Structure formats: C-alpha cells, structure tokens
Amino acid sequence: MKTTPTCRIDTMCSENYKALDPIAKARYANKLKYLNLKFVNNMRKWPAIEFGHIFCYYIDGSGLYTRKQLLQWKSLDGYNYFQSGHVRDILIWEIDSTCSILKAKVNPSQSPPEKAHICWVAAKITGDIIFCHCTCMAGLGEGCSHSAAILFKIESAVKNGYTASTSTVCQWNQGFSKKHEPSMICNIDFSKPSASRVTEENDQSTRKKKRKIKEPTEEEKRNFITTLSDIYPDSAVLMAFMPVRQPLASNYTAAICSLPRTITYFHHPKYQQYSHAQLMSDCDTILKNVLR
Template identity: 25%
Template sequence: MLKKMRMCDNIDPFTLRAGTDTSSDVDIFPDIAYGDIVNYLVFSANYLTLEEMKAFKSTEAHNYFTSGWVKDLSAKQLQDDKVLLLGEVNHSQRLPDQPLHVWILCKKHGLVLSAHCTCMAGTREACSHVGACLYAVETSVQMRNATSCTSLSNTWLPAYVEEVHFKRLKDIDFTSSRVKKRKQDDIINSCSSAETEVEKEVDIPAPTEQELRDFYKAIESANVVPAIFSVLPEYQHYFKEPVRAKHAHLENLADDPAGV
C-alpha cells in the first residue's frame, strides 16, 4: 500500500473527498480506451484472460457498469501527467450495504498504472468493481469527445441504482448487458457526427367527409365488412340482430316428449 501511495504523490486516495479534493469534470478524465482496459485487466493485473475479454460484455465488470452500479466518478490531476480516479460501486451480493470505494491511477493518455478496491479481491489491484469504473470512464471519454453531445452532461450514463426494490415480473427490466452496451454505442455513434438530423413531425390533415365516403365505398366493393360498418347507419344492414333461442319453461318439460 505504501508503494501505491508513493505512486500517487504520497497521497492516500481514500482520504480524498469526492467533489472537494477531486472534480467530476470529464475534461480532466484520462483518455482510457478499450485497449487500455484489456492491457490492464489481462496483461498487468492478470485478472481476466484474453478469451474472457473477447466476450467482455458478459463479464461481471461490464454488467455492473451497464446496470447502473457505478456512481460518483471524479478525478484529481497529479504530477508527471498522472490522473487519480475515484468511484463507488454497489456490492454484488449485499446491495443494502455501503458502496465499495475504488481508486485508479492512470496516465493522462489512458495507461492504467495501479488500482485498489475495498472489496475482498481489491488488494490484487483488479476486480470487477475496478473494471466497472474503467468502463464508466471509457464511456465518459467517448461522449466527451463527441462534439455534438457536450450539452447532454451525464444523462447518457446508466442511472445509478441506489437500492433494488421488489417489482412485479412484468415491470422487471431483463435487458442484457450486451443489449445495453449496444444502446450506449448507438448514442455515442449518433453524437459523433457534427450535426444530428432530427426527424420532423409530418402534419397529416384529417380526411374530409367525401374522402371517408369514397373509402367506405372502396371497402364495400371489395366484399369486406369491417367492424366500423356496425356504427355507420348506411352500412348497418350488413349486421343482423343475433337470434336468441327461447328458454324452455320448467313447467313444460313434463309435456315435452323429448324431455322424457
């Protein structure tokens, strides 16, 4: 831990106060890309294999990010072009507990130098919570670099899940992490262009009485009887009153030979 503190300019990252000692300004976030995440989680920390990273959308780290378990991302600039990132991630098994604290030390160009998490596996410098924060920063940087999306602030990030409530089955979102990632990519791609075309609503006028009469005549000539004809007086003759069978009286059953 002392070695990590020396790398952080002799600062204990967990003593920093988010928003006071650090800033949530995306402009100071390091330029972390997918390659930097692979380089750190696979080659530096040996946390994941290359095969697992080929299906990174199925990993716990990516699922935590797309599920909205990452919050309070902030950064602090250090010496030698280094940036210290802070973040919080929900527990995977104990959601009501306080979120786990994560810090990541990077170079401004995106190289990840070290990391730490308060979870049981965090001392290894890599875990799913560290990975989730890396994916969150990667997406933040992508949106920051999309010039036409600068006015969206952080609205494009997955909303942080404060707590999980009981819901009816029909109200539960079963969207997979893969689909959520695709939706985020669609937002980023749509914002990468200088101008985003906005579809204009077409004002369609209501049909005239003559147009409606011609329309109904065309339907009638096609030997089709739609349900709407039942409420149009000139076409109601197509619908016959239902014939109801007369109910037999109990007193007449004794005289009815068929009832014997």
C-alpha cells in the same frame, strides 16, 4: 506545483495491513499517500482511457481476465456492473499534468447500495492505467470487477465524446441506480444487459419467416425414388423402400417396419383380479401369438 500529501502509516491499526507481505505492504502504503484528497466532478478532465488500455492492463497487469474473456467483454461482470447502473459519480483528482486518480462508489450486485465499495483508479492522461484499488475482498489484487466497472464507464464516456462535451452532458456521470425497488419475480429481467432482450413483437418482425415445406405428392415421391434408383441404385435410402433387390418399377411400396410389442402393451387392469392359474393361461396364449 502540486505536492503529494503524506499519510502516517505507523498509526494504522488494520490487522489486514499488518498481515501483508513486505511487497504488498509497501504497495498498499504507497496508495495510502493519496487519501483525503480533494476530488472534483469534471468529466472533461478524465483521461483518454480506451478499450486497448483496459485490455493491456488486465492481460499484462492484474490478470483478472484472459484474452478470450476480454474478447467477449460484454459478458464480463465489470461491464455489466457499469451497464446496470452500479457505478456512481466518478470524481477525479489531478496529481500533475500527466497523471490523475479517479474514484467512485460501486454498488455490489447482491447487497444494498448502502454497502457500496469504494474504488479508485490511477491513470495517465494518455489513458495508460497504472493501478486500481477497491475496498472489496479482491481489491488488493488491483483488478476486481468493481474497478473494472469504473474503467468501462470511463471508456464509454471517451468513446461517445462525453468528456469533451459541455456540463449539461455531465449529467450522464450521475446516471446510476440509486435504489433497488422491490418487484415481483414475473416482472424481473434476469438476463444480462448485454443480452439485448428481444420482445415477441420485434422478434416476429425481424426474424426470417420459416419457409413452409409443401408435402410431396405420391407421384413426386415415385418420381424421386425412380430417378434416384437410376442415378445411384446402391443408395442406402432405397433400402427402406426396396427390401428385395430388384429393379424399381413405377410403383413402390414402403417397407413396413414390424417391431415386437413391448411388455406394457399387454397390461390391463383386469389382470389384477385374475388368479395365478388364469394368469399363466393367458401368458401361454400371448406367448403363442407372439411366436406365431
């Protein structure tokens, strides 16, 4: 029979712990009972966490995500941490036959891996999530994106059957980004992993080719206008071809839209050399032509 290790809370000197309210302090102290445990790297002991368990925990528990956000779970920061390889090896310690604790380091998105956050999750063997914790600023709320990344990694392993496989597949647990290599901006893909970037070659092969629309001939235009006039003579589109209401003949002429010229039309560099009298004279001439 396994015993629960204890921890002397009165020896803590953390100012953060002392500043907590009684409820948060008691819950934090309960978590500290499980420090200094012996964790092992064994995926086959992972609890059967599925997406439904994650959904229930964050909706009914921490409230980190809304229902609408979880329906679009591939766009969440926690999922992208997992997809980007920020979650390191997940270790497990079995409290008893019904409950276990899993912990891992999660690399921050904008900081070097040396400043990774330590996260751990308590869950039942059935997959029900009890609580989470993380050393990041939001970790005390038991629902940060780093702890969500661990849950998404476990969920993916369970879904793909890795937790029931041999030790050779356990190498999947070690598949994380160990080091950020510098690269030129032009070679960096800033899209999220869930965005499934499509190359130009694949885009051309999978995308439906746009259908080329053939320009209608004058006869086809004439037949269309004539037919439309017979079916619906009051159609608004006919007003563009028939300014004067009269029966449409076999030929039609489109109404030319005549708009006044803008002031910029009359600009010319030569006017910079004109005197005031010359400018006034040209203005009078232009005005007469416009009002003609």
